[in-house]
Amino acid sequence: MSNKRVVSSTINGQQVEFLTEPQQSLLECLRDTLGLTGSKEGCNDGNCGACSVLINNRLVNACLMLGIEIEGKDVVTVEGLADVHELHPVQEAFVLEDGLQCGYCTPGFIVATKALLDKNANPTEDEIRFWLAGNLCRCTGYDKIVRSVRLASQLMNDAKEGLQ
Amino acid sequence: MSKKMIERDKHISVGTRPERMDAKDKVTGHALYGTDINLPGLLHGRVLRSPHAHARIVSIDTSKAEALPGVFAVVIANDLPEADDRTEKAGESTINYKFLRDNNLASDKVLYVGHAVAALAAKSPDIAQNALELIEVEYEILEPVLDVRHAMSDKTQVLHEQIRTDGPDGSGDTPSNIAQHIRHVKGDPDKGFSDADVIVEREFTTVPVHQSYLESHAATAVWGMDGTLTIYSSTQGAFLARRQVSELLQYPMSKIKVIPTEVGGAFGGKNPTYVETPAALLARKTGRPVRVVMSREEVILGTGPGSGTAITVKVGATKLGKITAVQAELCYEAGAYPGSPVHPGAMAMFAAYDIPNGQIDGYDVLVNKPRVAAYRAPGAPQSAFAGEQIIDELAQKIGMDGVEFRMANAASEGTERLDGSLHKSIAIQEILGVIEDHPHYNEPLDGPNQGRGIAIGFWDNWGARSSVEINVNSDGTVNLISGSVDLTGSRTTVAMQAADVLEIPFENVKSSMVDTDSISYTDTSAGSRTTMATGLAAVEAARDVLTKLQLEVSDMWSVSLDSVVYSKGVFRTTERKSENITFADLAAKLSGQINGHGNVNVENWAGAGGGTIVDVEVDPETGQVKVLRCTAIQNAGKAIHPGHVEGQMQGGVVQGIGWALYEGYQYDELGHVLNANLLDYKLPTSLDVPSVEAVIIEKPFPSNPYGARGVGETPIISPAPAIANAVQQALGQRIDQLPMTPTTLLEKIGVI
């Protein structure tokens, strides 16, 4: 006796309809139903940030939402940042600065960093550390992540200048 | 094959910082981890866990769970064959298959809260969860044994009736919670203490801490109609996982294929298997793929943390600053089954020093907590927390600077350790020299309630078996496969070494980790061994390729094999100046049908020393410790990829800061874990730590072609004692227990 409902939303720029039972988290829907396994489960209670996604450009933990709550919303996951041929500058920066080791927390950090830089193009180290405090990394000790964010900021600013 | 070192001018890739091969897949979310495996018809497995720390299982009734619609199968220990009571080395830890079977699915007793009792497979995670509640288990509750010292008393309830202490003087004759008693003696400790002008003695305690890899344990099993069992696992050792599953199922290794996925952190904790065998049982029973993924709570409750310990230590020294004797008693919690890291803890405790007389007694002690697993330099952070504080205190008592005192007693090549081994090439004095000269050690602190501490540490590392194969393609590029699970970049660092030997651009090497059907045996990625040992296998495989190519060239040109030389990507013969052919052209001529094998068993490896300088500020009213600045120093031998070495150092140090200040299991008196989540089990966030400065020393290890040493584990050893020494300087109070939480600090300084 399933009480599945249809949810319709935009995920990574594509109009998507999917079935969910109301109790299923957005994270379960993304990973198990939609095959978007880039968002990770680390704790399933909002303490690690590995499932960070953007809903209407706001950073949220996909484990702390129901899938049914994204009806009509715009969702961006880590899979939606790069285009076919080119990494997003945030991704490029994490690659260049070795801002990852095991990589499991990385999608969450990438998404959270994008949210930060969209709001604050030139964050200081303190601002970076404050903003990313909701994302746990067990491998890097955070230094190379902070460096990656600074480089990402620079790359994004350069790209903007290039456009002007 | 020559084992000589590769000359430095031949380092094309080694020592540079190329982009990690797995980086793009990981930053885009495309890399597949154990938790990401999804297959048609997949069922979701869940594990029922004990709510009691110590109890006899009277009965298990799974009928109601089996009857729930959507449930496909339930398994319990009876579904497994009996396992051999045999202990084997597994990474830096050991595995006894009888105990492993009981740890995968409890048979007669549960021995900790979170002990697996049954597993089931259902069509959705929610149904699986609901079905767990329908399994009825009747327990006869027994007294839990939670304190390591209490466990050692002969009046305490024993966990295992059959266990007798394996001691230095033979086996005990009554049941005991002390599974093993080891003893190292050097010189004459009594005389050493009588020669001392100053003696310091203290007891230190630590609680279990978890590796806290962000990806929980995950395995997906598929049982084919031909009897092939395929397991996708986020294990750190594919062959080690295969061995465990083979033993537990009594099933031939040839029919078990373990496919290692990307691993979301391991740090030693993914050497033992927990979910692979239950997933396999469920897959066999249902005929469907079954994925078992642990929740965070299950990871904390049901998998092996690092040992809690009680350590007493006594050290004597002369007024001039020479250590005359040490004595230590190391009591290490093994958890539910024998196998604590008390051996390496005892090895590492004073390994950085030249101690003339000493005795260390180590105890492997059973308690009703999860069976411990390796955690980054297993056993060493605990013993260093004690040892490096005592060294600090002794230096203070004598009135010597901490670096000077350590330097006066530093071990060097040839020093006999307390465990009887002789040090090979090490760099303790060089590390102390770096500390002494570093601006961080010399610049003044700039505020009240601040303190600066240092500590050093030594880790022995590991060598063991690795296999690499290289296939040369007709366009001159090569594919390298290895049996090593890549935890933090070894695909890249191993490929760099092959590229150097082949004298081709790093970009021309594609490196992959492969499953257990595809390559010969390779030990687990543990013990800081992979870049060094699997790298050596890659060097051997690359040399094998070159030897074969040289043979082809000598045939092709009808010249003697000895005359064929290879340099900078071009084969020539000393017999005829005119002949030459590039690596790529030769590969094209041979249609890519050239491969090289490297199978090594590294028995000669080198340890690595390191140190930490740390500044803290303590709020004496709240007990909060803030780490203001931290510098890590380490001897890498040769940093194959300096960026990766820095990452290992910074990551290890931050884990050490977590261990020092935030992390630790909290239990109630019945053995329930009170903080089995990432809110109350507190990992440091980016705001809790400074940017750690990594200073790499390169004192080569002569027996490795690049001089490389393992680097992964050493960095976690010295942060906690360095922080404790800094807190002592700030507060005037020595903190003898981990973690040094605000509560602990306020209690120690008598504020509460």
Place this chain on the structure above:
Amino acid sequence: MKTFDYEAPVTIDQTITLMSKTRGKTLLLAGGTDLLVQLRYSNQDVDLVIDVKGIPELNQINYDEFSGLVIGAAAPCSQIYESAPVLENFPAIIDAATIIGGKAIQNRASFGGNLCNASPSGDAIGAMMSLGAICNVVGSEGVRNIPIEDFCIAPGKNALEKGEMLISIQIPSPRPNSGSHYLRFTPRAEMDIAVAGVGASIELDSDLNKILSARIALVAVAPTPVLATEVSESLVGQKTSGSLLEKAANIAKETISPITDVRGSASQRKHLIGVLTRRCLDIAVKRAVQVS
């Protein structure tokens, strides 16, 4: 998680009707940062979850000097701290809104949810209590206003009757020469839960040296966040000074009988309440001076 029905009404009336119609257990969902975790771990049976985020009244943040600040029950922390009038007038609210969880949590977690969750360690509750907040509640029987100090009645239990819902929280405009602060102690810098917390608002006289009124709320040291009236009384009519704040801190310590749990010991909490009360009052007073 056990399955349940889900509705997302867009008016208060629809919600009240849904609540009264449903026989079994009904829960209201705002940010979900507490609720979903609780449902997941307890695996309890729930019949209906009503998502109230689509109701305009529950998302409002309005301020005027006459009626004060109205925070819709479902408005997330980030909406609160990005609101100019809140930034300008209610520093204690900003303090609380910026320390709950991390950025991702702050985009979901609401003050109303924090309040209804009635955790002893609710930071938002402590901040709002120090500012004299009133809870606007609607049910099938009509509207009621509950002073915030009466809203939480036990750990996890609030004063809402069956069929009632929290619509908004109203906070009076700051008096002239007043300042507020919320301060908590956590082992980690952020992403943590209070071992103890103190919210304080202080109103000074026009000479800025005498305390005209004070409200102090203590967090994580009793079954619910509590108003420490003895502390307020000790301050009112007194000249601000270090020793006055020290005395108030000692009184705060004496008013509580905290428990020991995984997050801290009873004696630690008692001690911390003293330290935090003094530090919190000190900043509240400084803010009062700065504002004027």
